[in-house]
Amino acid sequence: MLAAGASRRMGRSKTLLETGQGTLLDQAIRQARLMSSRVTVATGAGYPLMRFRGRVQPACWLPVADWREGMAASLRAGIASLGADARGVFVVLADQPLLEPAALMAMGKAARFMPDQPVAADYGGWPGVPAWLPRWLWPDILALEGDRGAASVLLAAGATRVEIPGVADDVDTPVDWAAVRLRLSRTGPTTRQCRR
Structure with missing residues (x-):
């Protein structure tokens, strides 16, 4: 999970925003667990406060020394932390609390069924995160620099794009x-139970 940014446009650490079910980071860790039981959080700004304020803990906290460089640094650190037996890695962000759980579980199943095929969320014809990066794609990811994610690499690799509401x-x-918090208040677990 990429959670190292300084949240400049927010003006404060967005990972610590309260959702009613914990922090935004707590929610993101729960989402990531729908795809893999081993969740690593790449951190930079806001660490270690996010670790101590969170109610949900990942399998591993991964401080990224050069986090100020941007997403590419977090991607490189995350990949470097994986063992030789890893067939790929899921990449998620800490700031998408409205992701559809069923779609995340389907992405996890797709990656396990065809582990050599990159899979990415569809952003109107452009691939993005959440995404599955198979091991053969890692050299291209490791070559990224600056505040660039893996979208261009996923596009060039012909990633399967899936709709993730x-x-x-x-x-x-x-x-x-403000908009996301309003939607969270209308779609939380309690609200879903009442709709039955």
């Missing part, structure tokens, strides 16, 4: 957070 609802600004 909620990918466009990320939290970057206070306005984003």
Whole structure:
């Protein structure tokens, strides 16, 4: 999970925003566990406070020394932390709390069924995160620099794009957070139970 950014547009650490079910990071760790039981959080700004304020702990906290470089540094650190037996890695962000759980579980199943095929969320024809990066794709990911994610690598590799409701609802600004928080209040676990 990429959670190392400074949240400049938010003006404060977005990983610590309270969702009603814990912090935004707590929610993201729960989402990541739908795809893999081993969740590693790449950290930078906001660490170690996010570790101590969170109610849900990952399998591993991974401080990224050069986190100020951007997403590429977190991707490199995450891949470098994996063992020789890893067939690939799921990449998720800490700021997409409205991702559809069933779609995340389906992505996890797809990656296990065809582990050599990259899989990515569809952003109107462009691949993005959440994503599955098979091991053969890692050299291209490790070559990325700056605040660039893996979208261009996934596109060039012909990643299978899947619809994951909620990918466009990320939290970057206070306005984003107000809209997402309102939707969370309407779609939380308690609300879902009452709709039966």
